[in-house]
Amino acid sequence: MPTIFDALNIGVSGIFVNKAAINTTGNNVANVNTPGYSRERVDILPSMPMYSYAGVFGTGAKIDQIISTRDELIDRRVRASNQEMSYYNKLNSSMDEIQSIFNEENGVGLKGAMDQFFNAWHALSLNPDLETARQQVIEKGLTLSKAIKDANASLNQIKTNLDDQVSSTVTEINSLSKRIAQLNYEIKKAELGDKDHANTLRDQRSVLLEKLSSIADVTILEGSYNNQTKPEMTVLLGGMPLVSGKDYNELTAEKLNGSEYYRVYFVEPSNAKVDITSRIKNGSLGAILNLRDKIISEYKNNIDEIAKTLIQEINKIHSSGAGLTPYSQIEGIYAADPNAALSIPNATGLDIAVKTGSFKLKVIDENNNEVGVFTIPVNEDDHLQAQDPSDEHSLIERFNNIMQGYAQMSISPAGKVQIKAIGNYKFAFTYDSSNLLAATGINTFFTGHNSSDIDVNRIVQNDPSKIAAGKTLNPGDSSNAQTIAQVQLNKVMVNNTQTIDEYYNAFLGSIGSTKQRFDEIYKAKEAVYQQLKTTQQSLEGVSLDEEAANLIKFQRAYQANAKFISVVDDMTQTLINMVR
Incomplete structure (x- = not known):
């Protein structure tokens, strides 16, 4: 049979258990705003009972353990959701930066620069001998080049910033x-x-x-x-x-x-x-x-395609025409392998493949009288420099034989094709069906290879009369300018299926649609994450209302156990008085 002291131990165990529960509740309240804190609770079990002939008697309560309400399943779901949300959040914020590069509001941007450039060529075609019209073509060419290079540099900067990250x-x-x-x-x-x-x-x-x-x-x-x-x-x-x-x-x-x-x-x-x-x-x-x-590299490739197409298409036309004044000498802007077949760009280092055709030079004497127009045949398997005395595919040898006494072609120390007039003769280009002049960078409007280095040829910048608005030296000839202005409307992109404008508009559309898609996915992922966090908080977090109720419950239990001990004390005092 349990004794009166066993009853006292029951009350003491209740005191300790509820005191621990109150302390745990207080700890929960103190950490209500602690990130990652999971609510704790006291696992209370009955103490080992006492067995006697009269039956089993309880001996009070004990603390089994202090356990956390952390739910590993919901934690894993929160981590997985946070992973996806962070992925699309980063994509979304970076797409904002990319979109800002191609801002076409109020006609400002790459599209506006292209429109102004081709409009300047159209204006030149109406007044090919007007100095201001020629200067406007140069200015708009420089503006377009800068817009393209700025877009490339901005993408590179974002890429560099990401690399640092x-x-x-x-x-x-x-x-x-x-x-x-x-x-x-x-x-x-x-x-x-x-x-x-x-x-x-x-x-x-x-x-x-x-x-x-x-x-x-x-x-x-x-x-x-x-x-x-x-x-x-x-x-x-x-x-x-x-x-x-x-x-x-x-x-x-x-x-x-x-x-x-x-x-x-x-x-x-x-x-x-x-x-x-x-x-x-x-x-x-x-x-x-x-x-x-991937993403920025693809966008850079798109800008490169626009730049390369502009360089090549404009240069093909420009190099086969003549300005207002002839040349006494000229050097190409692209270095080429003198021994490689000109039809293989990768072998020659040129961006444009040379094909079978010809180009023509008009020779002018010192009195500005036309001496004649000379045709230089070009074969796609030609190379520049003769490999032996019997070499029939050396373009330089062929050129020098045809132009003997008037002009001479050679390779500069930098590996570039150069043409020099002999004596007081001068020359102008009037035709090129082989792409040789554009490939080697002779008589071109643009220099460079892609969006990183596109620029207006220094020869043109320094002498606007070298702008090849026509096919002759006639001041009223605007045939070339008309053809260049038409490039904007020609299908020269994506295997000749799109105009430059169509290609650029599709490019802008892809950026906008990608940004919208990332934004929508991010919002959906964020909603799922917030829902899971709410569920996690309800399962693991601290509820002040619940803790307040628990505090009252454990406080009352503590008081009740204290009262129980007081009653046991009175009973003990009664027993002591009976002994006296």
């Missing part, structure tokens, strides 16, 4: 991995007992895991410490173990093997480096890599 993000991943590994070690030590729960440490680790998940598409696994049942956390990125229990491996961002941009490498314990860049496809880092390596 790769390096800083890798540093952040290493810092998070190190801290998670340390917490794994501390949690292992703190949970050596069967009922020990390192709730605070686990909350801290959960915050770090969510942060890490927002950066990259990590996989979080839980195994075991040897044969024990305590969880050991492993964090994988690209199939490589960033964290394994208390151990962690670093990533490094480096430009190896001639890479222009940072690549992400996993550093193995042996210091060997494994490139995992292509394996990172989610989180903010995945978005950065996608933007840097």
